[in-house]
Amino acid sequence: MNSKVFTTLEYSKIKDQINTFLVTDAGRDQLATLTPSSDYDQVxxxxxxxxxxxxxxxxxxxxxxxxxxxxxxxxxRLNIENASLSGTELAQIKKLLVSLKVVVDFFDDLKTNQVTLRLIDQLVEQLDLMPEITANLVRSVDDDGRILDGASSELRSIRRSIQRTQTNIRSRMDKFIKGPDSKYLSETIITVRDDRFVIPIKAEYKQKFGGIVHDQSASGQTLYVEPSGVVESNNELRRLQLSEREEERKILIELTESLRPYTETLKENMHLMGHLDFVNGKAKYAHSVKATLPILSNNNEVKLRKARHPLIDINKVVPNDIAIGSDYRSIIVTGPNTGGKTITIKTIGLIQLMGQSGLFITANEESQIGIFDDVFADIGDDQSIEANLSTFSSHLDNIISILDQITDRSLVLLDELGAGTDPKEGAALAMAIIDAIADKSSELIATTHYPELKAFAYDRPNTINASMEFDVETLKPTYRLMIGVPGQSNALNIAEKLGLPQLIIDKARSFTDDTNQDINNMISELTEQTRRARIEAEDLESQLNSAEELHSELKEQFDKYQNSKEKLIENARVEANQVVDKAKQQADEIIDDLHKKQARAGQAAVKENELMDAKGALNALEVEPNLKKNKVLKREKKKHDFRKGDEVLVKSYGQRGTLIEKQRDGSWEVQLGILKMKIDPNDLEKGQATPEEKSKYRPRVSRTRSSGISPTLDLRGERYEEAMSRLDQYIDSALLAGYPTVTIIHGKGTGALRSGVNDFLKSHPRVASFGYSAPNAGGDGSTVVKFK
Known part of the structure; x- marks a missing residue:
């Protein structure tokens, strides 16, 4: 793409704005080389x-x-033998490697949160974290390039010795500062000269101190003396410091050698991080100017919705709809100067350059750009009446160059075509140039103030007129582009508004022919119709945007509701389980307490008031649900809304029966074949037993050889599983036999069989109560069961 258009359309200013969002040198290098591409796949x-x-x-x-x-x-320098990197340089490499891990973790988090990306995550996968090298650098070098103690055990040992020696020296020199000799000092401080600890002594007391003079003040009144008592310690400190430097040098060499095999890997990591920074900068720039992702057209059909010039304040710029390449390939923008024609063609040109550079464009969503092989522009900022031949020649040279280079995939922008010469010749030349560009099938947007081009654009195929709207009432341009409406001269209308005598206005109009007057009237009417259509379209668009925002908000709220509903249900389940567990625990405690009271009471029955208290405690565990709005519970309740004569299913037997009479204790007398039985309402359900229910609630009654059944079941000596099976069958048989009470003998033993019997009886729906027998009847070796 020709470089001249970058200057003409101020493309570099867009790059300057993006540069403010970059944080890496590699990213800035990539931005510096950025130019628009004509390759569809690349863009x-x-x-x-x-x-x-x-x-x-x-x-x-x-x-x-x-x-x-x-x-x-x-x-x-890694490629130079025996060359080593400095601590500062190693710190910069360490910073790069550490940042790789941060970036990779960031994208892993995006993946965990199911954020779908198009391409950039594939770049991140190419990053080489080099964990061992990174860990070694982190352990050895700080962010400022200083070698850390962890770089080697030898360095750590040397630095500890240095610290001890310095402490020893300071301790000795403190005696001079805090002792009686302090009066000979200029200041009671310890300082350093030539890497050795010294104290400032008044020059006149030099003889009172042995030692070495290392420096003196500018006035000569103070001498910086190393007392003789610390000379050897200072010597030792100096030796240690030299050892420290040598060890640091060895560490730098070792770290450099560890990096030498990874030169290309480091270079690629830096390039990838720079590219991520570059993408980051483009995205942040797009966000700052409210730019959007354009649609690409292989046929170079440009359709910009509310396009804005990116270098004009978003609060001041006037957006315009611009389309070219589909119904027409040339737009001729006519009308007087200062109406915004130049900025309009600059807008479409700059937006094209941005889009073909992989940048978002300053237009509304769903805007479409082309992929032109080149964009040519001849735009002059000097539009004064002093335009002379040299200016005309300059523009003409540029147009000649453009005509030599354009193809059927080029976009041409010409401002004030034919200006700077005789109006008639200029208009004729403009029309010839437009035809020449049309012959090459290039797309063209040209501005002109020649009225002759209005009829020209009307007569040419694939060409359309356009103009910039002008408000005659305020005598100011609105900077709105009107496609299909040619520009009109407003000179007489403006003069009339400004107060020029009507006589002069009328005479001026008489000099214009009827055809021109009719054309102006027609253009005026078209302009008004276009203005009204635009206002109505903007109103409809505003309503549509409001509706879309409302829809988006409602959808967001609905999605939040759906997400929170699942969480609430799960929390409710957890809380319900906790309540049930707590209730079971409290019920077990109440029952255990009753057992203890019964055991203490011996043969005597537990007092009635104690039983009432226990029953009240158990009843207090029950929480009545709110059934008013619960449809499931309503249906369940309806199944248990019994009336005399209803057909019911006795769940424990899987048999269908008929309700005969409700008993005072709340149970129902049920006709089951030839049997009449008292059944708890919880064991009843309206309707007939399905095959599945009959299978689920199949009877477990086991008939003995005798026509009767014993009121006592002895389980002693049986294995646990067999005992529980016999107990299950026995309880069913006892219920069918109509026994109000039975005794289960389980023995004492280890207590496992007794616990199993108790657990079974607790869960049986027909057991009203149970407890251990009296001490003289077996005590806790047998259990007496009462049925409902």
Missing amino acids: NEWLKETADGADIVRLKGEIPIPNLTEIAPFLK
């Missing part, structure tokens, strides 16, 4: 990356990339 890939970045900016703020200095110059 599409760039835009997908920018769209990924925009999604991340919207969801997370930005990709967490720190300020990174370009490490390429450091890596070059």
